[in-house]
Every structure is written in structure tokens, then in C-alpha cells.
Amino acid sequence: MWIKVCGTTNLDDAKLAVELGANALGFIFAPSPRRVSPFEASKITAQVDPKVETIGVFINQAPSVILDTARRAGISGVQLHGEEDPGSVRNLLALALREKTPLKVYKAVHMSTIDNSFAWDAESSKMLAGMVLDSGTPIQRGGTGRTFDWNEAAPLVRVLSRRTKIIIAGGLNAQNVTRAISLFEPYGLDVVSGVESEPGKKDPAKLRAFFEAVHEAVQRR
Numbered sequence: 550m551w552i553k554v555c556g557t558t559n560l561d562d563a564k565l566a567v568e569l570g571a572n573a574l575g576f577i578f579a580p581s582p583r584r585v586s587p588f589e590a591s592k593i594t595a596q597v598d599p600k601v602e603t604i605g606v607f608i609n610q611a612p613s614v615i616l617d618t619a620r621r622a623g624i625s626g627v628q629l630h631g632e633e634d635p636g637s638v639r640n641l642l643a644l645a646l647r648e649k650t651p652l653k654v655y656k657a658v659h660m661s662t663i664d665n666s667f668a669w670d671a672e673s674s675k676m677l678a679g680m681v682l683d684s685g686t687p688i689q690r691g692g693t694g695r696t697f698d699w700n701e702a703a704p705l706v707r708v709l710s711r712r713t714k715i716i717i718a719g720g721l722n723a724q725n726v727t728r729a730i731s732l733f734e735p736y737g738l739d740v741v742s743g744v745e746s747e748p749g750k751k752d753p754a755k756l757r758a759f760f761e762a763v764h765e766a767v768q769r770r
């Protein structure tokens with residue numbers, strides 16, 4: 550199971566997440582109490598094993614801004630958390646190719662109020678490294694600490710799973726992650742609020758409990 554721990558703001562939290570088995574660390578470059586500058590992120594990414602993905606979170610930014618931030622922060626991928634459509638991802642990937650900056654692109658889709666998953670048909674989903682299904686709203690795009698309606702979403706998630714790698718996000722924690730894994734059988738998981746003591750600071754006990762719960766659930770499958 551691929552696990553992304555998001556909202557990284559300091560090296561200690563990054564090191565612990567990686568030690569526990571995180572496959573990816575998220576850095577927020579959008580309005581958020583967890584926001585970091587490209588320079589702050591670069592000081593952390595420089596010390597992370599290159600096998601661990603480092604993913605910048607953006608909301609409705611121009612491709613040139615995303616690419617410039619990615620380079621300065623030293624990240625390996627981006628997660629687009631606004632209303633970016635297949636056209637904007639195509640432009641971003643074309644620019645990245647022209648400028649010889651390899652970049653994985655993950656698209657976040659908000660399952661509650663601004664569901665734009667239908668823009669992502671089988672063909673356009675091929676551009677994505679994966680799709681993050683989250684519970685944001687137009688006011689708070691991510692990091693809400695709330696789950697979306699899992700039962701209602703399950704049929705749509707099955708359809709989307711045939712198109713790209715599905716990553717479940719939104720209100721995950723050590724208590725509910727087992728159910729998310731058995732219900733959605735996702736490729737990956739993405740968490741922030743459920744493993745923090747306060748926004749931007751990880752709680753080591755919660756982080757450990759989260760990874761233990763995931764590993765137990767995966768072994769039972």
C-alpha cells in the first residue's frame with residue numbers, strides 16, 4: 550500500500566514518516582496553515598531518500614509557476630487540488646517535457662461538493678500518476694480532517710479505479726483506515742489531520758498507530 554503523509558513542514562516529521570514507511574511526503578504550496586515556501590521545502594527534500602516521492606500541493610496555479618516552484622523545492626511530483634482539467638495537466642506535462650523536468654502529476658478530486666471526476670475519462674486519466682479522492686470544499690480544499698460519504702462514493706470509486714491509481718484521502722486516521730482499505734481496495738492512502746497534534750506538526754503516536762493499522766489491514770487481506 551502506497552502511503553503519502555502530507556503537510557510536511559519540518560525535517561523531524563519527514564524523517565519519522567519515512568522511517569515508518571511513507572512512500573511519499575506532501576508539501577503544501579497553497580493557502581493552508583501547513584503552507585511552506587519552496588526554500589523551506591528544499592531544505593527537507595534535499596535530505597530525503599530519492600526513492601521517497603516528494604509531492605507539492607497546488608491549487609489552480611499556472612504551469613510555469615508550478616514548474617518553477619517544483620524546481621526550487623526539489624520535489625518529484627505535484628498534486629493539483631483545485632479545478633484543474635485535463636487540458637491544464639496536458640499543458641503542465643508538455644512544459645515539464647520541454648524544460649526537461651520530469652514530474653509526476655496527481656489530480657485531487659473533491660468527492661463532496663465540487664466533484665470534477667467526470668472530466669477525467671479513461672483517456673485523460675492516463676496522464677495521471679494517480680487520482681486523490683478527497684473531501685475538500687471550495688472554502689477548505691484539503692486537510693479538512695473529514696471523510697466523504699464512503700458508501701455513496703463506493704460505486705464511483707470502482708469506476709475510477711479502472712482508469713488510474715486511486716488514493717483515498719480525507720479524514721483518515723488509525724481508527725477508520727482499516728474500513729477504507731477494505732471498502733475501496735485503493736492503490737494508496739493520503740493523510741494529514743489524523744496524524745497531527747496541531748496543523749503542521751505531526752503527532753508521533755498517531756503517525757505510528759496509523760502505519761500499524763495500515764500494515765495490519767494489508768496483511769489481513
Ligand SMILES: O=C(O)c1ccccc1NCC(=O)[C@H](O)[C@H](O)COP(=O)(O)O
Nearest residue numbers: 555581691692693694719720740741742
Ligand atoms: O492539508 C492542507 O492544509 C491542504 C490545504 C489545501 C489543499 C490541500 C491540502 N492538503 C492536501 C492533502 O493531500 C491532504 O493530505 C488531504 O487533503 C487529506 O487531508 P486530511 O483530511 O486532513 O487527512
